[in-house]
Amino acid sequence: MRAAHTLDLLRLACLTALVASAALYVDYATLNPAFCTAADSGCGAVRHSGFGYLPLGGVGIPVPALGLAGFSSLFAASLFGALALRRRLVLALGLVGGAAGVGLFLLQAVAIGRFCEICLVADGAAVVAGAAAVLFHRASSHEAAVEPGALARWAWLTLGALAIAAPLLWPRVRPRPPVPPGIAAYYQPGKINVVEFADFGCPFCRMLHPRLAKLVAAYPGKVNFVRLNLPLPQHAGARDAARAYLCAEAQQRGDQLADRLFEADELGPAANRRLAVELGLDADAFDRCVAAPATDATIDRQTQLLRAAGFQGLPTTYVGAAQIIGAQPDEVFRKAFDEAERGDAARGVPGALYALLALLAAAGVAAAGRRKPAPASRTAPPPSA
DSSP states (O other): OOHHHHHHHHHHHHHHHHHHHHHHHHHHHSSSOSSOOOTTSHHHHHHTSSOSEEEETTEEEEHHHHHHHHHHHHHHHTTSSOHHHHHHHHHHHHHHHHHHHHHHHHIIIIIIOOOOHHHHHHHHHHHHHHHHHHHHHHHHTTOSSOOOOSBOHHHHHHHHHHHHHHHHHHHHHSOOOOOOHHHHTTOOTTSEEEEEEEOTTOHHHHHHHHHHHHHHHTSTTTEEEEEEEOOOTTSTTHHHHHHHHHHHHTTTOHHHHHHHHHHOSOOSHHHHHHHHHHTTOOHHHHHHHHHOHHHHHHHHHHHHHHHHHHOOOSSEEEETTEEEESSOOHHHHHHHHHHHHHTOOOOOOOHHHHHHHHHHHHHHHHHHTBOOOOOOOOOOOOOOO
């Protein structure tokens, strides 16, 4: 195999890995996954395994970001530089990438016990790129210069940019998934519908609560706000607080008690009851409600609504057609409120169409950048006698 052909193979492997790494980076760097959206997916299991982020200076660096940097460097090394330098860089980067691909595959198989489908694409491409780097190093040692590859340099660079940009842009244009029926059942026609899943012991829920309350107040009479409970086992007193909230809600004082529960230092039964009494609730009715099995059944039913929809984290807030995970900036919520007020439907480019358009763009670049074979040299006719 000629050196130019090995470089073409390496570049194709890098392009594949760049697409996969960019898609993984989108899911790792945001709270709303765009590619592996199922909560029980292998990608989600790897992402939340503790191996998905590299601690560096107190900040978790997504592993796919390292993949983007590494494959971009290898791709660039295959395109630029003198032959001697290129041989060394491509071999070194290719071997490191191939070893990383094997290591990440073994990590999923042995330590995590789950496989991320997109990760496997990136890992497999890394191994192919490593093998191509070795082949290039061997083939180029017998050639004084490397022949041009199948495409012009500008075409390879354009394809590299497209491989990274297409996955990164997808979250901005994709259609929003429909609101799960169990959650949409709480919606009221003609209203800005806001359904929040919260845990009174969750620090991010506590952070969001006053901000969300202020935003709801900015749309007087226009918002249908519903708070549902998803107490997490790791938060002490969270389930007791959920019981207290439901029982205050039964006496039409749920919002007032929620304000106090989100600020309380203690969420135990006695502390919750004291807050309820201070608000003027009927203590006997409150006690009976807290002890009733139906109250726990309601909490379980509300919890299951979000888990069935694909639980990613708390707080999770549905605003119209938008699902917002976490205590995101006010601008994110305000944009969702405004869209819901206008009645904007879940619009966007279907995934199949977006993938087809990206492939057509790549095919167009490849066709335009394809190198024409050099004309065969002709032997000059012998001079006539």
